[in-house]
Amino acid sequence: MLPELNEHICEEAVFESIYKKYSQDLHNYLYYKYGDKFSPNDKVQDAFIKLWNNCKDVTFSKAKSFLFTVANNLMLNEIKHHKVVLKYQNENQRDFTNETPEFVLEKKQFLQRYQEVLGKMSEEQRVAFLLNKVEGKKHSEIADMLGITQKTVEYRIYSAFSILKKELVGFKIK
Template structure:
């Protein structure tokens, strides 16, 4: 396959239920998404399942995709959100926690073994619960449900810029609160900011 593909044509074909267009996207994006995912996890376990879910989401939403210029960021946002969901799930599993500790993203995270992941999750959930209602709603749709900014804006009937504002404000508050608790380095494992 050539290095470049015609995203506009593929999006148009996807909207017409052309499975070949999905296969074309898969062949082009799979190596990039795999590399991105591996750099996130540092392990290969489960990456193929996550990438498969990315393309399932694209197929399910094929009639809503209308911008070739933002498709690249769209597919990587879906991937990132699914990776975050998987990471949260793995952090609830003792064996996976140990693997993540041993293969931490940066040396500075080596102290993670001394901190309980459940405590971090509880703290983050408490902070999220105290966010203003709309900010909380937007943040949860973004992080927990993996919706794009555009999808959230459409679902809530607000502007994309408003969605971005709420997510930025929520992320800043969570970061600030975790910093006060001395847990800031773990924030990257939980939310990938």
């Protein structure tokens, strides 16, 4: 049974017949026109969602043109968004820094020395220190994780600080 040409498509059976009739054609149209890069399957689904949301305003005779127009516009919007993203990526690539070459070298050397000093620490000191300062864990959380007392954790972190201060000139951490 074909619905009347002016009948609204809010009935489930009518909408389902439209979906079965046009979904594959709509997908093929988007795929052939724009390729697979911008996910034509998603645009088909989005177009049918918009059709369902506007089912009271769209008649059966206008459903096909509505679907194809909406899907095409969704694809064009996706392409425009992709172009904006690419343009932004190209514009914001900086080839310069405000850091002097001496500062960059000092920073690299300091980081290398820091890694060496961390490597010389005992595993217990290093783990407690990194969990606290890098991961931001509290002393009580570290104690629970490692199965030790909070005082032991505090001692390990304090001893790690002492080693870092002794081995690294100008070492300061909050």
